[in-house]
Amino acid sequence: MKKIYLDNQSNTALDEKVFEAMKPYFLEYYGNPQSIYALGGQSKDALDNARKQVADFINAQAPEIIFTSCATEANNLAIKGIADAYKNKGKHIIVSAIEHFSVLNPVKRLEKEGFSITYLPVDNNGFVSETELQKALRPDTVLVSIQFANPEVGTIQNIKKLAELTKKGSIAVFHTDAVSVCGAMPVDVADLGIDALTISASVMYGPKGAAALYLKKGIRITPQIEGGVQENSKRSGTENIPAIVGFGKACEIAKTEILQNAEKIRSLRDKLINGFTKNIPYIYLNGAVDNRLPGNVNFSVEFVEGESLFLLLDAKGIMAASGSACANKNLKLSHVLNAMNVDVAVGQGSILFTLSKYNTEEEIDYVLEEFPKIVQKLRDMSPLYSYFVQTGERKQAGPGTDFHDHCEIQE
Amino acid sequence: MAFYSEKVMDHFANPRNVGEIKDADGVGEVGNPVCGDMMTFYIKVKDDKIDDIKFKTFGCGAAIAVSSMVAEMAKGKTLDEGMKITNESVAEALGGLPPNKMHCSNLGADALHKAIENYKSKLGK
Numbered sequence: 075m076k077k078i079y080l081d082n083q084s085n086t087a088l089d090e091k092v093f094e095a096m097k098p099y100f101l102e103y104y105g106n107p108q109s110i111y112a113l114g115g116q117s118k119d120a121l122d123n124a125r126k127q128v129a130d131f132i133n134a135q136a137p138e139i140i141f142t143s144c145a146t147e148a149n150n151l152a153i154k155g156i157a158d159a160y161k162n163k164g165k166h167i168i169v170s171a172i173e174h175f176s177v178l179n180p181v182k183r184l185e186k187e188g189f190s191i192t193y194l195p196v197d198n199n200g201f202v203s204e205t206e207l208q209k210a211l212r213p214d215t216v217l218v219s220i221q222f223a224n225p226e227v228g229t230i231q232n233i234k235k236l237a238e239l240t241k242k243g244s245i246a247v248f249h250t251d252a253v254s255v256c257g258a259m260p261v262d263v264a265d266l267g268i269d270a271l272t273i274s275a276s277v278m279y280g281p282k283g284a285a286a287l288y289l290k291k292g293i294r295i296t297p298q299i300e301g302g303v304q305e306n307s308k309r310s311g312t313e314n315i316p317a318i319v320g321f322g323k324a325c326e327i328a329k330t331e332i333l334q335n336a337e338k339i340r341s342l343r344d345k346l347i348n349g350f351t352k353n354i355p356y357i358y359l360n361g362a363v364d365n366r367l368p369g370n371v372n373f374s375v376e377f378v379e380g381e382s383l384f385l386l387l388d389a390k391g392i393m394a395a396s397g398s399a400c401a402n403k404n405l406k407l408s409h410v411l412n413a414m415n416v417d418v419a420v421g422q423g424s425i426l427f428t429l430s431k432y433n434t435e436e437e438i439d440y441v442l443e444e445f446p447k448i449v450q451k452l453r454d455m456s457p458l459y460s461y462f463v464q465t466g467e468r469k470q471a472g473p474g475t476d477f478h479d480h481c482e483i484q485e
Numbered sequence: 486m487a488f489y490s491e492k493v494m495d496h497f498a499n500p501r502n503v504g505e506i507k508d509a510d511g512v513g514e515v516g517n518p519v520c521g522d523m524m525t526f527y528i529k530v531k532d533d534k535i536d537d538i539k540f541k542t543f544g545c546g547a548a549i550a551v552s553s554m555v556a557e558m559a560k561g562k563t564l565d566e567g568m569k570i571t572n573e574s575v576a577e578a579l580g581g582l583p584p585n586k587m588h589c590s591n592l593g594a595d596a597l598h599k600a601i602e603n604y605k606s607k608l609g610k
Contacts, residue, residue, distance in 0.1 A: 379521055381545035382497070385489075389498055398521055398545070407521075419518035455503045455549065457525040457541035458518055469518065 076391035078437045082277065082369060083225040083254060083428040084395065088320075089279035095323040096281065099316040107313055108304065117315050124322025128286055131325035132273065133262040140287045140305050141318055145253045145274035146176035148287040151298050151309065152249045152270050153180040156217050157189060158296035163245060164214025165189045170202045170231075171413040173221050174251055178409075181219075194220070199362045200229030200414050204239055211243040218246045222261075222271075225254035226397055226410045226426060227361030228370025237267045247293055253277055253285075257328060258368050259336055269293045275317065279431070280324030283317035335431040340368040342429055342438050347371055349442040354449055360397075360416060360424060369429035372397075374411075374420045377459035378452040383425045386448040392441055397424040419458075419468075490580035493550040500549055502556035504539040511607070513599025515592045522548045522590050526556070526600040535559050535567055540596070547582050547590035554579050555593035564601050570594050 079087065099120060105113030107121045122136070129136045142148040157167060169181055171193045181191045192210045194202050202220055211218075218240045223230040237248045249270035252261055257278030263271055270293060274285035289295055289308075301310030350357060356376040375383060380396030387394050397408030398421065406412075411421040427441070453459040461469045489497070509527035516523040522544035529537035538560050542552040554575050559567045572591045576582045582591060 377543065379544050379548075382549060385494075385497065385546045422518065422521040455500065455541055456543040457514070457523055458543045460505065460541060 076440065078392045078433075078440065080427040080429060080433065080437075080441070081393045081395050082430040083426070085276045085282065086257065086279050086430050087432055088281060089324060089327060091327060092280055092320045092323045096316045096320040099319050103315070107315065108302070117313075120315055120319050121313055124318045127322035127325045128273070129288075131261075131329050132256070132271065132288060133264050134288050135291065137306070138288055138291055140289055140308050141313060141321075142285050142287060142309055143283060143311075143314065144276070145174075145251070145272050145285045147298075148272040148274070148285045149174065149176035149251055150180050151287050151295065152272060152289075153177055153217070153219060154184065154298055155295035155308075156247050156249065156270065156293070157184050159294035160216035160247065161189075164212070164216045166192070166212050166215045168192045168194060168207065168210050168215060168218045168220075168246070170194045170196060170220045172196055172200060172224050172227075172410045173219065174225075174253070177219055177221070177251060196229075196413050198414055198416075200224055200227045200360075200410070201362065202231055202236065204232075204235060207236055207239055208243055211240065211246070213244070215244045215246040217249065218244075219249040219251065222250045222252040222255040223258075223367050224361070224410055225277075225367070225370075225428070226408060227372050227414065228367040229362040230255065230365045230367060232365075233268065234266045241267065254367060257324075258332070258339075260332055263288055263290070275321035275324050278324050278328055281317045281320040283314050284321035286321070331431075336368045339429050339431060339433070342433055342435065343369055343371055345435075345438050346427060346429075346441065349438075350445065353442070353446050357449075358420065360411060360414070367428075371427040371429070373425055374416060375423035375425060375449055376420050377456045377462060378423045378449060380422060380424045382452050383423070383448060386451065387425075387445070390444045390448070392444065395426040395428075397426065398422045488583060489546055489550070490582075492578075492580040493547065493582065496550035496553040496579065497546040500542075500553035502539050502553065502560070503541065505541060506537060506539050509539075509600075511600040511602075511604030513596045513601070513603055515596040515599065516544070516548075518543060521545065522592065524548065524552050524592055524596040526552075526593075526596045528559075528597075528600045528604060530564065530604055534561060534563050535601075536561075538597075540593075545586070545590055547586040548592070550579055551575055551582075551591055551593040552596075555597050559597055564604070567601050568598055570597060 103116045105117045107117040125136045125139045128139050185191050240248045247269045251272045253274045256273045269290045271288040276282045358374045360372040380398030384394045397411050407421050506527035510530045511528045514525045524542045527539045538556045540552045572594045
């Protein structure tokens with residue numbers, strides 16, 4: 075059976091060149107970089123080299139890179155670590171409503187510990203409003219964290235502008251979770267004027283188990299994992315050398331090919347978006363049309379439910395994702411679609427395809443051929459669709475079934 | 486391990502008794518689009534038995550499989566037997582459902598009972 079991987083926001087396939095670079099660090103160079111004999115020194119060199127590769131890729135200095143085990147850890151370190159280091163200056167934090175849970179849950183924790191949190195709303199396309207940010211900034215704001223691009227709906231924020239406004243209106247440190255951007259387009263931290271950035275290997279053709287927090291020189295942070303002197307005592311723990319070597323290699327490769335990859339992926343994305351729009355009635359693109367991640371396709375398909383869509387796609391060998399309540403383990407509609415004010419009933423039919431450099435035109439053609447049939451099959455058994463066909467009207471949700479009420483009932 | 490049992494996947498991918506009955510004797514509807522699950526059942530009754538049954542369902546894999554299984558279990562049964570089909574027995578017949586789907590998608594028996602009650606109320610029973 076065909077195997078078409080279109081869930082690259084969850085993680086990408088490993089680049090073979092990355093795998094080759096990692097290999098010697100399992101069996102041959104297994105030393106601990108903190109050891110001073112030659113075997114340790116070889117690992118230390120590899121660590122230094124990877125740090126430089128990651129720094130070069132985002133135009134930072136090597137000492138500004140703190141390696142972590144994953145992006146969730148890097149976000150936790152950024153949020154909790156910066157908040158703690160600056161709490162004597164103030165206890166107000168601003169984040170957007172569509173952050174990843176590795177930002178949202180740490181700020182919830184901080185809220186319990188006495189910080190006040192402002193959640194910036196987004197518009198229907200997922201953009202954070204510059205005016206809302208300006209209004210939210212206070213003299214005691216110590217941290218602003220806004221995701222560079224949202225992996226689910228693809229909307230890319232104007233981070234340079236948001237960072238600039240933050241600097242103008244406050245003393246706050248500006249952090250951005252750039253996980254979904256770093257594998258997709260060039261990032262220059264100096265040009266962006268940001269203080270901290272999260273980047274992960276696992277969505278840029280690198281391995282799982284390596285990510286980093288870029289922390290601009292001079293910005294203070296309280297470590298969240300304490301122990302030995304690794305990562306300049308900002309993140310203790312034995313370094314995962316094979317994964318970090320792979321991360322470095324992935325950055326080196328990205329630096330040379332990211333622009334041409336983006337161009338290819340964007341053209342496949344547009345083929346998919348245009349094909350669906352043309353051939354399937356009552357579907358709606360979620361997220362921005364311009365300023366959209368090159369590989370992101372997210373549609374709400376009216377009258378059907380997202381989990382059913384991706385299960386039937388899976389049966390055809392096509393791997394995708396959904397933001398519907400049924401597809402989420404917590405049985406809630408994606409908080410991103412909810413923040414964008416997507417109609418809850420329509421949002422249940424959300425389906426997400428995310429492309430990589432490995433996808434081909436033939437694969438896209440196959441999806442364009444199969445997906446409309448899947449939609450029709452589900453619509454043919456949907457009472458909402460038959461009601462619409464018979465009456466020309468959408469079935470209204472019953473009383474007491476507002477999404478938020480419903481969530482509370484379930485909790 | 487797969488998220489759904491083989492039986493669930495079979496009933497989901499090849500649902501039995503999908504459709505509507507235009508001159509149904511009883512109709513039962515549960516859920517709503519906001520929850521992400523909605524089922525409508527149609528029954529034809531003959532000699533106190535469920536002579537024909539069809540459904541339309543909007544929902545996840547579990548919701549569609551549950552609907553298909555309920556229809557299969559109810560077909561040919563007496564109304565009293567139909568009332569004795571429970572959400573639990575449907576889940577069991579499907580080889581189990583993931584815990585987080587037991588509550589929200591497993592509404593098929595409720596929809597069937599509503600259809601039977603709808604038939605009875607029309608008769609004035």
